[in-house]
Amino acid sequence: MILCGMLALAIIMYVPGPVGIVAGIAVVTLTIAGLLAWAPRIRVDTDGFRVNRNLLEPAWLGQATALDEAQGKDLLGPGGDVRAFLATCPWASGAVKVMVADPADAHPYWVVSTRHPQQLASALTRIAAAGPDQPSAG
Template identity: 40%
Template sequence: MHDDVSRPVRSAYSERVLPGPLGWFLTVAAGGVMAAVFYPVSTALALAAGVVTFVAAVVFALRTSPLVRVADDELWVGEAHIPLALLASPRALDREQTRHETGPGYDPRAHVVLRAWAGTAVRVEVVDPADPTPYWLVSTRQPERLAAAIGAGSR
């Protein structure tokens, strides 16, 4: 019997980085635009096209919104994960600092998971000498809480 299968997951932090109000408005707008395009052809077709487009836009928004979590001594961002023991110096970034990190402060070797609809992020250094990735840069709406969860687990 595998112990890790029956062991409960300890989660210190969890957040799905969903679009903001504008993003959700655009999903509705996309459905409305498609309905308007097909309205001259058929009301039923317009309704169907609008609903299908809206549902597709919602699914797209959800599928492109990564789950960021600190659980069982690992940082998970979508499917990527790294042990907290290999991380150091988590830093909560405001909008301006996040812009700097994606512009003049950007290192192309970094592991970056950013979403435009979340203007803040956390930068955390990778201290594994065998890993060529210098740091992770991760979108979050709660950078202080995520940085604190990473910092508490990496000690």
């Protein structure tokens, strides 16, 4: 975001008049739209845990653990498994690690970045405890 602001300021300073202002605003708008489109879309409901178009059904939800920034960085680096499913964005300092209970799945766990790791881990624990045939509480 800082780089986006600096680029917009440079455009406004070096391109004279209203054209520079419009170009600067366009750069900021397109950058924000791109960042929002890049962010993982997370949903937890009775169908399971959905991240973008990927679904982990309640029957295969294992333990969900909220991670702080240091734990998340470790899993994304030397402490992680290369087979893990990753859905991360750089501005979210927290993450959740979700174990996959399906032995046939190629991913041993999912790591999903979020600004609210405790709430996401709690929601995943509730949906896993409710089971595939029962509605979740909450």
